[in-house]
Amino acid sequence: xxxxxxxxxxxxxHSELADAVGREYVSGNAADRLGxxxxxxxxxxxxxxxxxxxxxxxxxxxxGSAEEVAKxxxxxxxxxxxxxxxxxxxxxxxxxxxIYGGIILDTKRMxxxxxxxxxxxxxxxxxxxxxxxxEWAVEKAGFSTMHFPASIACAxxxxxxxxxGTGVLSTKYGKIEDMVMSVEVVTPTGEIINTLPVPRHASGxxxxxxxxxxxxxxxxxTKVTMKIHPIPETRKFxxxxxxxxxxxxxxxxxxxxxxxxxxVIRLYDEPETAKLIKRVLxxxxxxxxxxxxxxxxxxxxxxxxxxxxxxxxxREHEDLGTEMGQAWWDHRYKFFYPPYMFHLPQAFxxxxxxxxxxxxxxxxxxxxxxxxxxxxxxxxxxHFSHWYEWGAMLYARFIVENPPQDPHEATLYYNSIWDLAxxxxxxxxxxxxxxxxxxxxxxxxxxxxxxxAFNVLGSIKKAIDPNNIMNxxxxxx
Amino acid sequence: MHIDNYNDTINACRFCxxxxxxxxxxxxxxxxxxxxxxxxxxxxxxxxxxxxxxxDYIDTFYRAELSAANRFHCVSHYDEAGLIMAARRDIxxxxxxxxxxxxxxxxxxxxxxxxxxxxxxxxxVDLYSDKANAPKDCKIISGGDTGRALEVLGFVKEAxxxxxKFQTAVKASGCRTIxxxxxxxxxxxxxxxxxxxxxxxxxxxxxKPGSGTVYYLDSDYLKNYNDNMQAPRELLKKLxxxxxxxxxxxxxxxxxxxGAVVYDRLYPELTxxxxxxxxxxxxxxxxxxxxxxxxxxxALNKYAPQLRVLLLDEVAARGIx
Numbered sequence: 001x002x003x004x005x006x007x008x009x010x011x012x013x014h015s016e017l018a019d020a021v022g023r024e025y026v027s028g029n030a031a032d033r034l035g036x037x038x039x040x041x042x043x044x045x046x047x048x049x050x051x052x053x054x055x056x057x058x059x060x061x062x063x064g065s066a067e068e069v070a071k072x073x074x075x076x077x078x079x080x081x082x083x084x085x086x087x088x089x090x091x092x093x094x095x096x097x098x099i100y101g102g103i104i105l106d107t108k109r110m111x112x113x114x115x116x117x118x119x120x121x122x123x124x125x126x127x128x129x130x131x132x133x134x135e136w137a138v139e140k141a142g143f144s145t146m147h148f149p150a151s152i153a154c155a156x157x158x159x160x161x162x163x164x165g166t167g168v169l170s171t172k173y174g175k176i177e178d179m180v181m182s183v184e185v186v187t188p189t190g191e192i193i194n195t196l197p198v199p200r201h202a203s204g205x206x207x208x209x210x211x212x213x214x215x216x217x218x219x220x221x222t223k224v225t226m227k228i229h230p231i232p233e234t235r236k237f238x239x240x241x242x243x244x245x246x247x248x249x250x251x252x253x254x255x256x257x258x259x260x261x262x263x264v265i266r267l268y269d270e271p272e273t274a275k276l277i278k279r280v281l282x283x284x285x286x287x288x289x290x291x292x293x294x295x296x297x298x299x300x301x302x303x304x305x306x307x308x309x310x311x312x313x314x315r316e317h318e319d320l321g322t323e324m325g326q327a328w329w330d331h332r333y334k335f336f337y338p339p340y341m342f343h344l345p346q347a348f349x350x351x352x353x354x355x356x357x358x359x360x361x362x363x364x365x366x367x368x369x370x371x372x373x374x375x376x377x378x379x380x381x382x383h384f385s386h387w388y389e390w391g392a393m394l395y396a397r398f399i400v401e402n403p404p405q406d407p408h409e410a411t412l413y414y415n416s417i418w419d420l421a422x423x424x425x426x427x428x429x430x431x432x433x434x435x436x437x438x439x440x441x442x443x444x445x446x447x448x449x450x451x452x453a454f455n456v457l458g459s460i461k462k463a464i465d466p467n468n469i470m471n472x473x474x475x476x477x
Numbered sequence: 478m479h480i481d482n483y484n485d486t487i488n489a490c491r492f493c494x495x496x497x498x499x500x501x502x503x504x505x506x507x508x509x510x511x512x513x514x515x516x517x518x519x520x521x522x523x524x525x526x527x528x529x530x531x532x533d534y535i536d537t538f539y540r541a542e543l544s545a546a547n548r549f550h551c552v553s554h555y556d557e558a559g560l561i562m563a564a565r566r567d568i569x570x571x572x573x574x575x576x577x578x579x580x581x582x583x584x585x586x587x588x589x590x591x592x593x594x595x596x597x598x599x600x601x602v603d604l605y606s607d608k609a610n611a612p613k614d615c616k617i618i619s620g621g622d623t624g625r626a627l628e629v630l631g632f633v634k635e636a637x638x639x640x641x642k643f644q645t646a647v648k649a650s651g652c653r654t655i656x657x658x659x660x661x662x663x664x665x666x667x668x669x670x671x672x673x674x675x676x677x678x679x680x681x682x683x684x685k686p687g688s689g690t691v692y693y694l695d696s697d698y699l700k701n702y703n704d705n706m707q708a709p710r711e712l713l714k715k716l717x718x719x720x721x722x723x724x725x726x727x728x729x730x731x732x733x734x735x736g737a738v739v740y741d742r743l744y745p746e747l748t749x750x751x752x753x754x755x756x757x758x759x760x761x762x763x764x765x766x767x768x769x770x771x772x773x774x775x776a777l778n779k780y781a782p783q784l785r786v787l788l789l790d791e792v793a794a795r796g797i798x
Contacts, residue, residue: 027508030531030533030534031510031519031531031537032509032510032533034510035508035512035514038492038518040494048518048521060508086509088494088497089509090494090497128507136725139725140725151494153494153499154494154498333552337493337495337551337552338490339489341493343489344488344492
């Protein structure tokens with residue numbers, strides 16, 4: 001049902017929602033509706049910048065518990081009103097945008113750390129907690145989540161679960177899905193369910209994993225138990241410069257193939273080394289900058305570091321030492337603050353892709369060539385952020401200085417760059433994407449990415465959310 | 478418009494989420510509009526829609542606690558607090574200030590300052606302090622807020638009137654040094670009082686030796702406006718107290734709206750929530766929390782009476798027992 005701001009039915013619904021979560025926690029406030037109409041996706045930012053109105057929610061509700069979430073779901077199902085979960089709103093894919101109006105279910109009031117289990121090394125928390133607040137709380141207990149994404153200060157824990165987020169130290173500690181033990185979910189029809197308490201079992205398919213990455217289309221994750229880790233005795237970094245990206249990629253891949261256990265590897269291509277590494281870290285070099293780190297007991301760290309450096313030194317290199325590696329760690333979030341981050345009037349997008357080592361460079365060149373050939377005005381840069389035993393994630397970006405002024409034209413122009421780059425990546429075995437999610441931005445390409453397998457996802461969605469109230473228009477649903 | 482002077486901040490903050498974890502009001506209301514990003518989005522709209530500015534937008538600007546923790550945190554230090562003060566000034570000049578704000582401003586503008594006592598140093602007693610706590614051998618100046626409260630409410634002309642009265646009284650006192658416990662007034666005096674040495678009480682009082690464990694709550698005006706985290710801590714350490722870190726971090730504002738000077742007068746329910754968050758972060762309600770801000774002490778005593786909150790000056794003078 002599409003609500004009308006002038007219709008008394010809106011007030012009737014307001015009363016019902018207030019009954020569910022408390023009057024104080026239902027808002028139709030104009031300032032709040034504006035704040036919830038724009039996330040970190042370029043399209044709504046551009047739309048706002050051009051003086052246009054973005055689609056707004058009719059209500060923002062702030063439930064304080066899974067029980068209150070369930071009540072909201074039942075109301076929404078009864079009236080067939082869209083519900084869009086919103087955590088920090090810092091997603092780049094438009095996943096939290098209320099494109100059909102309805103209810104924004106803001107989870108931030110569910111922000112408690114419920115338990116730290118120092119025997120099993122787990123923390124249980126409500127998912128509306130800001131992840132920096134969670135990390136601080138866990139650190140105070142003497143541990144760490146080891147989840148350090150650039151959006152740590154912006155996003156909620158639920159946001160990372162919903163989009164299968166990744167932190168800087170993923171190479172050792174894993175993506176968020178590797179950190180999760182179990183979740184509590186409120187289904188679209190208002191039931192509160194829990195997945196099994198441990199992530200490794202042979203009791204059927206992994207129900208937890210159905211919800212991770214579902215971006216609020218299959219329900220609302222309200223509670224999670226996740227692993228925590230001791231604070232490592234030491235964490236050390238080292239940086240190298242290689243003549244080009246290929247040489248640096250070989251070095252990084254060899255570190256991974258050697259089965260050493262770096263906590264992080266990051267490789268910047270030549271254009272990004274020239275542009276961002278210079279600007280943010282003040283390292284003015286030509287070539288491809290590679291940094292890696294190890295953490296844990298100092299003796300083991302030193303040994304692994306020595307072996308990793310040996311691998312790098314087998315190729316033509318410039319050894320930048322520990323200081324220029326540490327500088328990267330110290331300033332790892334600075335890249336994302338203004339004015340270092342790209343900003344309007346520029347058009348920009350992160351073509352986040354993941355592939356095996358056999359394919360990842362092919363993916364890079366296919367995307368870069370496709371963008372450069374058709375859109376020579378676009379600058380294409382990239383770095384490889386997250387490394388696995390089998391491959392790596394490419395954080396490629398395009399930047400256009402002067403996109404069209406007309407917002408409709410700008411949208412079409414922007415989408416055409418995305419379509420071109422993503423199709424090129426998929427052809428080379430790339431998967432879109434690794435940690436930003438799908439959202440509104442990439443939903444139209446899910447069928448191409450999955451092929452007939454997308455029908456399985458569609459069937460799950462229909463079974464779980466029969467009235468399609470949960471975040472409609474996202475993930476291709 | 479005054480917010481035109483903050484276009485760089487509007488453009489930087491309106492799509493940036495990097496400091497939202499430090500949005501003191503946002504952390505207790507959970508509203509997107511109660512963050513620097515939300516407010517910058519509103520100011521962007523304000524530039525286009527001043528005549529028809531929605532009352533909800535105006536209320537949001539006044540809800541801001543102005544802790545400046547976000548500005549302090551930002552790697553580029555975009556002046557999100559300055560932007561809100563400029564927006565409030567534009568609202569006042571357009572005649573759009575809410576009635577409760579106007580009423581409070583009318584009260585604050587009545588300030589008349591008197592100087593009493595003897596000594597070569599002048600001690601300013603703010604709205605939330607008691608003359609009885611003034612250091613000995615000081616002249617005392619009192620009579621109202623120095624104009625800082627009016628300034629943050631957007632009543633800049635009225636603030637100038639009060640400030641002129643205050644400055645005149647200070648000059649007439651003949652003192653060359655002025656001390657205050659109020660970090661907001663300290664900030665204003667430090668920036669604007671010519672020819673007079675300005676000290677916060679933590680930089681002036683000597684105090685008596687004491688013992689015990691205390692948690693120090695940073696003042697917004699000392700830390701985020703003046704980059705002074707050390708003076709109060711050093712005083713406490715010098716007196717013999719063991720300092721423990723409060724809460725989970727040193728970045729969040731634990732001052733209950735001190736940045737907005739008279740926040741409690743406009744938004745008692747939000748002040749109560751800010752105090753509730755602070756109470757929730759305390760290790761133990763029996764712990765001794767020390768603040769350098771009389772406002773913060775007042776707010777916490779009023780809204781989180783289960784906590785044991787003392788003013789730095791009191792601890793220095795009388796200990797924690």
